[in-house]
Amino acid sequence: MNRFSATSKRFGEHIAEWSIRIVASLSILVIFLIFVFVFREAAGLFSGAQRSQAAAEAAASASATPADHEQDVYNPDEETDSAATTSPSNANDQDVYNPDATIEEPAPAAASTATPEEAPQASKSLWEQLTGSIWQPVSEDPKFGLIPLFIGTTKTTIVAIVIGAPLGILAALYTAFFASPRVRNIVKPTIELLAGFPSVVIGFFCLTIVATFLQDVLGTAFRLNALVGGFGLSLAVIPLVYSIAEESLTAVPRSLREASLALGSTEWQTAYRVMLPAAAPGVFAAVLLGVGRAFGETMIALMATGNAAMKTWSVFEPARTFAATIGSEMGEVVWGSEHYGILFLLGSMLFLFSFGLNAVTELYVKSRLIKKFQGK
Amino acid sequence: MAKETSIKARTQTFSFFYGQKQALFDINIDMHENRVTAFIGPSGCGKSTFLRSINRMNDLIESTKHTGLMEVDGVDVYGSDVDVVTLRRRIGMVFQKSTPFPKSIFENITYGLTLTGKKSKSELEEVVESSLRRAALWEEVKDRLHHSALGLSGGQQQRLCIARAVSVNPEILLMDEPCSALDPISTGKVEELITQLKDQYTIVLVTHNMQQAARVSDYTGFFLMGKLIEFDRTRTIFTSPSKKETEDYITGRFG
Ligand SMILES: Nc1ncnc2c1ncn2[C@@H]1O[C@H](COP(=O)(O)OP(=O)(O)OP(=O)(O)O)[C@@H](O)[C@H]1O
Ligand SMILES: [Mg+2]
Numbered sequence: 001m002n003r004f005s006a007t008s009k010r011f012g013e014h015i016a017e018w019s020i021r022i023v024a025s026l027s028i029l030v031i032f033l034i035f036v037f038v039f040r041e042a043a044g045l046f047s048g049a050q051r052s053q054a055a056a057e058a059a060a061s062a063s064a065t066p067a068d069h070e071q072d073v074y075n076p077d078e079e080t081d082s083a084a085t086t087s088p089s090n091a092n093d094q095d096v097y098n099p100d101a102t103i104e105e106p107a108p109a110a111a112s113t114a115t116p117e118e119a120p121q122a123s124k125s126l127w128e129q130l131t132g133s134i135w136q137p138v139s140e141d142p143k144f145g146l147i148p149l150f151i152g153t154t155k156t157t158i159v160a161i162v163i164g165a166p167l168g169i170l171a172a173l174y175t176a177f178f179a180s181p182r183v184r185n186i187v188k189p190t191i192e193l194l195a196g197f198p199s200v201v202i203g204f205f206c207l208t209i210v211a212t213f214l215q216d217v218l219g220t221a222f223r224l225n226a227l228v229g230g231f232g233l234s235l236a237v238i239p240l241v242y243s244i245a246e247e248s249l250t251a252v253p254r255s256l257r258e259a260s261l262a263l264g265s266t267e268w269q270t271a272y273r274v275m276l277p278a279a280a281p282g283v284f285a286a287v288l289l290g291v292g293r294a295f296g297e298t299m300i301a302l303m304a305t306g307n308a309a310m311k312t313w314s315v316f317e318p319a320r321t322f323a324a325t326i327g328s329e330m331g332e333v334v335w336g337s338e339h340y341g342i343l344f345l346l347g348s349m350l351f352l353f354s355f356g357l358n359a360v361t362e363l364y365v366k367s368r369l370i371k372k373f374q375g376k
Numbered sequence: 377m378a379k380e381t382s383i384k385a386r387t388q389t390f391s392f393f394y395g396q397k398q399a400l401f402d403i404n405i406d407m408h409e410n411r412v413t414a415f416i417g418p419s420g421c422g423k424s425t426f427l428r429s430i431n432r433m434n435d436l437i438e439s440t441k442h443t444g445l446m447e448v449d450g451v452d453v454y455g456s457d458v459d460v461v462t463l464r465r466r467i468g469m470v471f472q473k474s475t476p477f478p479k480s481i482f483e484n485i486t487y488g489l490t491l492t493g494k495k496s497k498s499e500l501e502e503v504v505e506s507s508l509r510r511a512a513l514w515e516e517v518k519d520r521l522h523h524s525a526l527g528l529s530g531g532q533q534q535r536l537c538i539a540r541a542v543s544v545n546p547e548i549l550l551m552d553e554p555c556s557a558l559d560p561i562s563t564g565k566v567e568e569l570i571t572q573l574k575d576q577y578t579i580v581l582v583t584h585n586m587q588q589a590a591r592v593s594d595y596t597g598f599f600l601m602g603k604l605i606e607f608d609r610t611r612t613i614f615t616s617p618s619k620k621e622t623e624d625y626i627t628g629r630f631g
Binding site (some may be wrong): 260 | 431433434436438461462463464468469470471475476477479487488491537540541544570
């Protein structure tokens, strides 16, 4: 040891460092596991072999832990009963979603899933089924066309962004540059408070008050429709867009604002022509994250859109989103069934979409920031 | 030295306050047209505050106030009928730290012009070239006008800001330590520029560089702790100052 050797770290620092490492690795692991689980369940759709294997495993585990499956069917409403009668696999109680069973366990469907249910659909390929225009998962002849869900998701998301993004950005511009400190100190926390609102409350508010109001004003045929749902989603989008946009606007150096004003521009010209472009990467990121929020939000979409899978682009008609479909059907789906697999497929699509959105945001923002602030 | 020209801007017992704190005390100055007026003084003595009071940039700071009179062309700039946007359009400002917008060089120069409405492309191109020439930057950037201004060196950025300020043809040009971040060569260019520009503008310059004040200015004011200790012809200030504090400061025995 010489006098330049590293001074030994304190014990406490070691512990802190290690706990941080463990927590970080754990969260990565959890994300990875969710990823694997969701995709594995969806993958069952594409390979019959895997499915029968899963069934075999299921049979094994079912016999190993019989206690888990003695519970009754999770049965929130009549729909499940009809499902139970129409779907042959439901003859066995154990097939039905059992909230007490541990998640990792594959469907305890035994042999029943493999044969009778698939027979009528064998003629149609999976692709043909998914691109169909009817979503009717629980019926004699179940149809799994994703087109109406896709349209429903897209139109509510568009409504939410068209309402939410401009409002969020304008509010951010206002509090960043125009409001007096006193007003800012009221407006900013108020909008951010909205972000903390449970989405079920927003959903309820839209379901009761907004829906009635909009129907009275617009005279629409359906009380609950994509417009009401999109409005509800925008209430979730606004605070998100607002806080990220506000942050990136206030991060623009003050000196730019002074330079612009000193040239004889008005506050508005400065905000619009200098500050907003300078903050553009952040504002763009805010909008993309807003899209992700609208796309993935379940409760508001479930409560306020009317939740009917209709193949129409009209915002005055009901819509059913991917997230709301999972939210409302996963609870009563037959484990290991095709429907089950397709719900997981929807989940995977949501996952991939938001993953892609975040990646695009990240890449775009980085490259734009580098371009903007290093003059490359 | 040149004979007296008319007074472009002047103050009478002008005082300025940041909240409770008084930063300027009863300043009386006449700033002459087509002349360079320089302000020197130790850090924190109120030079920038004074400069920013002329084009009302201090309005942007919360809870500031002033007393006394600040006149440009005989009009009280703090008068109730004065539009601050128009005022600032007529009084250009160059800041100590260069502040190029994150836009192209071309857009930086044309920004001020387009504030008052659309201009034809040829008109804009003409102004860009003449402004950049006046700021001695044209030769260096003429081939990359549409590249980001942030790719320029610090000295080039500062000259770009000068070009941007002159692009709108202000009557007064306020310069707050425009050379403090520049190398001697760029400084030389900016000083040359100042001497050229004074034919058209009234220039008010804050500098920490005594030689610079002596080289380029016609009048010099010495500030100390918010008070204007002495104001006179530059030659008088640097050869036979009448106040002891001034002499101590310019001979380096102080501050
Ligand atoms: N925004 C502000 N709020 C409160 N006080 C301020 C503010 N700006 C400046 N001051 C104070 O006013 C006094 C004068 O500051 P000013 O910036 O005018 O000095 P200066 O002569 O330009 O100094 P320097 O040569 O360092 O730039 C200082 O005491 C400073 O602390
Ligand atoms: Mg200063």
